[in-house]
Amino acid sequence: xxxxKSASFLVSKKEEGxxxxxxxxxxxxxxxxxxxxxxxxxxxWLLKNNAPHTHTHIQETLSExxxxxxxxxxxxxx
Amino acid sequence: MEQSKQLxxxxxxxxxxxxxxxxxxxxxxxxxxxxxxxxxxxxSAWKSRDTYKGEASEKNWLYQICKNKIIDYYRSKKRSAxxxxxxxxxxxxxxxxxxxxxxxxxxxxxxxxxxIEQKEFYSILESCKKKLKELQQEVFVLKYMEELxxxxxxxxxxxxxxxxxxxxxxxxxxxxxxxxxxxINI
Numbered sequence: 001x002x003x004x005k006s007a008s009f010l011v012s013k014k015e016e017g018x019x020x021x022x023x024x025x026x027x028x029x030x031x032x033x034x035x036x037x038x039x040x041x042x043x044x045w046l047l048k049n050n051a052p053h054t055h056t057h058i059q060e061t062l063s064e065x066x067x068x069x070x071x072x073x074x075x076x077x078x
Numbered sequence: 079m080e081q082s083k084q085l086x087x088x089x090x091x092x093x094x095x096x097x098x099x100x101x102x103x104x105x106x107x108x109x110x111x112x113x114x115x116x117x118x119x120x121x122s123a124w125k126s127r128d129t130y131k132g133e134a135s136e137k138n139w140l141y142q143i144c145k146n147k148i149i150d151y152y153r154s155k156k157r158s159a160x161x162x163x164x165x166x167x168x169x170x171x172x173x174x175x176x177x178x179x180x181x182x183x184x185x186x187x188x189x190x191x192x193x194i195e196q197k198e199f200y201s202i203l204e205s206c207k208k209k210l211k212e213l214q215q216e217v218f219v220l221k222y223m224e225e226l227x228x229x230x231x232x233x234x235x236x237x238x239x240x241x242x243x244x245x246x247x248x249x250x251x252x253x254x255x256x257x258x259x260x261x262i263n264i
Contacts, residue, residue, distance in 0.1 A: 003175030005167065012247045016228060036176075039183035042190040043254050050194045050203075051222040055104040057200040061096045062113065070095060070117050074087040074124050 002026045007037045015044055087124050094137060095120075098144050105148050105219050107208065115151060119144040145224065152216060153234045170251050181255055186262050199261055206256035213237070214249040221246055 002010070010027040013019045019027065031038055062070075098119060102112035123130075123143050130139055172178045194200075207215055213235070220231045232242050 003171075004177050005171045005175035008170075008251070009243075009247055012250060013243070018228070036183050039185060040177075040254065043183060043186065043258075044250060046186075046190045046194070047250065047253060047257075048222055049191075050199070051218075052225060053193070054200045054203065054223065055097075055100040057195075057197050058100065058104065058204065059096070060100045060103045060109075060112075062099050062116075066113060067091050067095050070091050070120055071088050073117060074091070074120060077121060077124055 002030050004030075004034060004037055007031070007034065008040055011037065011041045011044060015048065087120070090120060090123070090136075090140070094140055097137075098140060101141065102144055102148060104204070105223055106151065107204075107215075111151065115144060115147045119147050122147070148224070149220075149226075149234060152220065155216075157213065157216075157235075166248055167251060170255070183254070184258060184262070186258070199257075202257060202261045203253070206253050206260065209256065210249055210252060214245050214252070217242060217245040218249040218253070 007027055007030040010019060010023050014024065014027060031041065095116060098116045099112055102115045102119075103109060106112050106115065119140060123140055130136075134142070170178060170181050177183065207218060210218060216235060217231060217237075220226050220234065221228070226234075228239065228242050231237075232239055237245070
């Protein structure tokens, strides 16, 4: 039986589709009896699914000066 | 004759500058650098406007250009390629390599599959991310935020595959623990 430390590492490998057959089997067995590793797996999904959308929830703005400067640069490039 | 799209540079900036800036800032964590990347993106887009065929929306096209600028930034960034042997995973596991009682995962009591809408989550994720070591942070951004694959990330950052796994795993362990402590508050 693999340890939680190994299992947590395999969870990451599996997430990326890089897990081998035997490792996958070992992980499956471990997850079937280890609630904490199952939680780790789910929390990893949560991170993976939501991290890309940070910028749609935290809106930053540029100053008007910065935008004017950008417009100027583009105009000069014409 | 097909009518070509009118690309108005000044209109681009009014419409998209803030959004692109939010995007770039979330990936590079530095306002000055993010601003430069956005500027370069607009300039690049303007110079190659003849190649814009309208297949993607204008916005998505600009985002793609910005994404490439972000990747270039990471590629050319000077860094130490040495992955520190810090064994930070140790603090999460006890001597028998089970989850340590104090830092092991707790149930967050939510539906893990549903998208998270609370702004607070993202602010906390950002501050947790800042606590990561530089290379861990970069791997996290490229993998989890830009969703690039491992081999491309290794090529961009100049790290080995083995290093990549260690880095992403440590980043994940740390972020998970940080989120649990600060967002879930348990």
